[in-house]
Amino acid sequence: MTVDYYNILKVSRTTGEEELRRAYKKLAVRWHPDKHSSVNKVIAEAKFKQICEAYDALSDPNKRQIYDLYGEDGLRYNVSSPSAATAAARCGGGGRGGSFRERDIFDEFLGEGFGSDKSPSPKSDNGYCYNNKSKVNGGNYYRSSSIPVKRSSPLGSKAAPIENNLGCTLEELYKGSKRKMAISRVVPDDSGKPSTVEEVLAIDIKPGWKKGxxxxxxxxxxxxxxxxxxxxIFVIEEKPHLTFQRDGNDLVVSEKISLVEALTGKTVNLTTLDGRNLNIEVSDIVKPGHEVVIPGEGMPISKDPRQKGNLKIKFDVKFPSRLSSDQKADIKRVLSRRS
Structure with a gap:
């Protein structure tokens, strides 16, 4: 079934060049993938691609004539199109899907001078053409103020990867966990049109995995x-914990104690991430910066989950805001005896 490019751009078959240009600009800006959240981005990318293809076909007089006579198949098989090769070469592609002329139109919209003799050559990655050399998202895209243009890619090239954060509790990262994630992605249907399909993926979170x-x-x-x-790609994110903080393979706990407890001792009671109760006797005098280390009670080491990091208890001594005269006298008497 032939794609209706006129309907995609919301114009009629008698629409002139200027009106076509305005319609394209309005829709391209509206459906630019960067303007949409990660949830709707795949839909926006598919819509944006259709808009680019429609404008590419209708803005070129030769292609428009071929499309009006033979439909989308006429363009796909390059029927009597002497200008198709020239247009495709502008973005390094060939045939249908590789002959977009957005570089020219973006020059006029954004004043970037893209494609002029003085402008830098467009960089590309994963099949998009841009006029800016700054890489983002791990080098998968180049970002600029202009709109990315899809072009044909060498045989075997992959579409850009999609990354999503996967929030995990420290308990999940300590014990391991199994997740089922419902995803939506865009795939072409039998006619080549993008369609959204849903699938459930199983994720096996291993003990000791870290953020990133x-x-x-x-x-x-x-x-x-x-x-x-x-x-x-799912990227592990660690959710904040009420008791523990993670430091590599170690776990850190901040424990508030009174001055009396700092001087006389305290038993620290903790519930571990796997549900065990720890009773830790602190008999030494707790000085500023004092830390108690419990070996083997930290996070599992991912390469060998039988091995674990340490548990570190850091103390915050609460000093009294004031003391009565009698209290001061008692403290002096007690401490002077020990000295």
Whole structure:
């Protein structure tokens, strides 16, 4: 079934060049992927790609004539299109999907001078053309004020990976956990049009994993026309804990004690991340910066979960705000005897 480019750009078959340009600009800005949240970004990317393809076909007089006569298949198989090769070369591609002319139109919209003799050559990554050299997202894209343009890619190129944060509690990262994640991704249907499919993925969180650990599902990202399916990546994020803070493989606890407890001793009661009760006797005098280290009660070490880091207890001594004369006298008497 032929895609209706006129309907995509919301114009009629008699629309002139200026009106077509305005319609394209309005829709391209509206559906730019950077303007949408991660939840809706895949939908915006698919919509944006359709808008670019429609404008590419209708803004070129030769292509528009071919499209009006033969439909999308006429462009796909390059029927009688002497200008197609020239247009495709502008972005390094060829044939349908690689002949976008957005570089020219973005020059006029944004004043970037893109494509002029004085401007730098466009950089590309994962099939997009940009006019800015600053990499973002681990080098998967180049970001600029202009709108990215999809181009045809060499055989075997993959679509850009999609990353999502996966929030985990310290308990999950201590004991390990199994998650089921419902995902939505864009794949082409039998006619080549982008469609959204849903799937449930199982994630096995291993004991000892740290913030930043990546779980990759090959080919579970978006499947764009002309590209192999991209990867889907989940990145571990650690949720804050009420009792413990993580420091590498160690766990740190801040314990508030009174001055009397600092001088006379205290039993610290803790519940571990796997539910055990620890009773830790502190008999030494607690001085500023004092720390008690309990070996083997920290986080599991991911390479060998049988090994664990340490538990560190740091003390915050609460001094009294005031003392009566009798209290001061008692303290002096007691301390002077010990000295």
């Amino acid at each position: 650990t990546k779980i990759t599902f090959p080919d579970k990202g978006n499947h764009e026309s002309g590209l192999l399916p991209g990867d889907l």
